[in-house]
Amino acid sequence: MNKFSIKTKIYFGEGSLSRLSELNYKKVMVITDPFMVKSGTIKKITEQLEKGSVEYIVFDEIVPDPPIETVVVGVNKMMEFKPEAIVALGGGSAIDAAKAIKEFALKITKTDDVYFIAIPTTSGTGSEVTSFSVITDKEKNIKYPLVSDSLLPNEAILDPELVKTVPNFITADTGMDVLTHSLEAYVSTKSNDFTDALAEKSIKLVSDYLLRAYKDGNNTEAREKMHSASCLAGMAFNEASLGLNHGIAHGIGGKLHIAHGRTNSILLPHIVEYNADLTGYTNCEYSNAAIRYANVAKILDLPCSNVRTGVKSLINWIVKLQKEMNMPRTLKECGKDINEINNSIDAIAESALVDGCTITNPRVPNKNEIIKILNIISN
Numbered sequence: 001m002n003k004f005s006i007k008t009k010i011y012f013g014e015g016s017l018s019r020l021s022e023l024n025y026k027k028v029m030v031i032t033d034p035f036m037v038k039s040g041t042i043k044k045i046t047e048q049l050e051k052g053s054v055e056y057i058v059f060d061e062i063v064p065d066p067p068i069e070t071v072v073v074g075v076n077k078m079m080e081f082k083p084e085a086i087v088a089l090g091g092g093s094a095i096d097a098a099k100a101i102k103e104f105a106l107k108i109t110k111t112d113d114v115y116f117i118a119i120p121t122t123s124g125t126g127s128e129v130t131s132f133s134v135i136t137d138k139e140k141n142i143k144y145p146l147v148s149d150s151l152l153p154n155e156a157i158l159d160p161e162l163v164k165t166v167p168n169f170i171t172a173d174t175g176m177d178v179l180t181h182s183l184e185a186y187v188s189t190k191s192n193d194f195t196d197a198l199a200e201k202s203i204k205l206v207s208d209y210l211l212r213a214y215k216d217g218n219n220t221e222a223r224e225k226m227h228s229a230s231c232l233a234g235m236a237f238n239e240a241s242l243g244l245n246h247g248i249a250h251g252i253g254g255k256l257h258i259a260h261g262r263t264n265s266i267l268l269p270h271i272v273e274y275n276a277d278l279t280g281y282t283n284c285e286y287s288n289a290a291i292r293y294a295n296v297a298k299i300l301d302l303p304c305s306n307v308r309t310g311v312k313s314l315i316n317w318i319v320k321l322q323k324e325m326n327m328p329r330t331l332k333e334c335g336k337d338i339n340e341i342n343n344s345i346d347a348i349a350e351s352a353l354v355d356g357c358t359i360t361n362p363r364v365p366n367k368n369e370i371i372k373i374l375n376i377i378s379n
Contacts, residue, residue, distance in 0.1 A: 004194040004239055007149070008118075008129045010231065012158035013224060017119075019157055020048035020087070025115060027055050029083035031074060031098040032090050033062040041121065041162065045089055057081050059101075062090060065136040065143070065253065066097035074101035079108065085115035088153070091174075092125030092134075092260070099133040099151040118153040121162045123213075123226040124174025124261050126181055126234020128156035136254070143254045145356055152238075158231060160223040168214050172325035175210040175226060177261030178202060179318070180268050181233035184243040186296065187275060187289045188360040191240045198236035200299055205229035207300050214325050244365055245271040247358030248373065251348035256341065258334050265327055266334075266377050269318045274373060275363050276311045289362035332379040345374045 011019045028049055036042045037060045049056050059077050061070055078086075078101055088098030095118045102114055118128035127133075133146040166174075182202040185195055205225050212222035248271075249263040276290035286294075286307040294310025297303070302317055304310035319329070328334045331341050349370040352358055358365065 002192060004192065006129070006235060007152045007154070009155045010129070010158065011155065012228065012231075014160060014220065016157050016159045017044055017048055017161070019155070020045060020117075021051035023049075023052055023054060023085065025054065025084040027081065027083045028085045028087055029078055029081055030056055030058045030087045030089060031062060031101060032058065032060050032088070032094050034060050036060065036089055036094075036121070039165075042089065044162070045087060045119070049087075057083075062094045062097045064093050065134075065257070066093050066100070067136050067138045069138075071097060071100045071104065071135055074098075075105045075108065078102070078105040083114060085117065088116070088118045089121065091120065091122040092127045095120065095125070095127040095153075096133040096135070099127075099153075100135050100146060103133075103146065103148070103151060113150075115155075116153045117155045117157065119157045119159070119162065120227070120230070122166055122170065122174045123163055123223070123230040124177040126178070126230050126237065128153055128158075129231055129234040130238040132238070134250070141254045142351075143250050145250075147356065156231065158224075158227040160220050160227055163223050163227060164217055164220070166217060168217065168325070171210075171214045171217065171226075172327050173259050173261035173265065174230070175206060175213065175261075175325075176265035176268065176322070176327070178226070178230045178233050179206045179210075180245050180261075180264040181237045181242065182206070182229075183268070183272070183293075183296065184245055184357075185233065185236035185240040187292045187362045188237075188240040188243055189362060190360050195236040195240040198232045199240075200296075202229045202232040202236065203296060204299060205232070210321070211324060241360040242357040243271070243361035244274070244352065244358050244363075244370075247352040247355035247361065248348065248370060250355055250357070251351035252331070252344075254351070255344040255348055256331065256334075256336055258331065258336070262328065262334065265322060266329055266331065267373070269315045270373050270376055272311065272315050272318070274365075274369070275361065277363060278308055278311060287362070330377055330379050338379055341378045345371055345378075348374060
């Protein structure tokens, strides 16, 4: 027997931040990063809380790839303030940190659950609807994934107003992260009819709106649709999990500190090619992953006279999208020294083999195959 469930209530569209003025909680802890405060974005949150006469504090010490030390500080702040609800504002790092802070604080105090609202300011991670959180050990250069249904936010607010000022290069990185989430969930060994529907819709929205959002950040429709695409992809991979793309990307992020979405983008065409495994197959013997990739090509109205053509079309479309958004396609193009890359390859490959995401990849990799992929994307 299988199960599919969605815990998180989703408020979306223009003006959805007004939901915060309707809360029945009187003490709220807002968890965010310094930029949200410096840019004044935090006021869009606090103004709504003030309308509802809510007492609040702002913890704004979250940094990218949140380290364990920051989580500990946040836990102490939460235990001191004793909020009835938490509002996480920011990208994946802020939401992931908030998840960890809430989880550890409640375990330490052994108190009842605290209501959790996630408000993403990028359209990429889908963290607002997932039971995953990634915390970093800076000293060891290791990322630790936390996985528990208790990490799932109770609500997500997707207001396109919050992403209009996102720079185009971040729009590109996060948009390709969405595409990676959807494609990996679609070919995952845990995929099902429900996750397929979510992934397919997300992929189509990326196809229709990512470039529009990249070229014109003030395009409200494009921003809203990419917010939806990110959330749909999050719901898909929360149930179906991911694959080797993320398994390798986590290792690269820990060792080379390249933005997660950008790393996923660099890997994506090569992982599609690896998973499809077209070498040696006849027209009647394609892998299930290859057949599914070809189906994506059909959804996107790409050339697909047969499975092989469909897979190649999908790969070419991904590369074309990268080029149109001026994205790096190798680790060296991200400004990394080739010696540093080469010295990290073995460790990255080892970590990818044991990464939780790799387990549901449609093709079981070995270390040499991962090293080959890493060598291809190095320079």
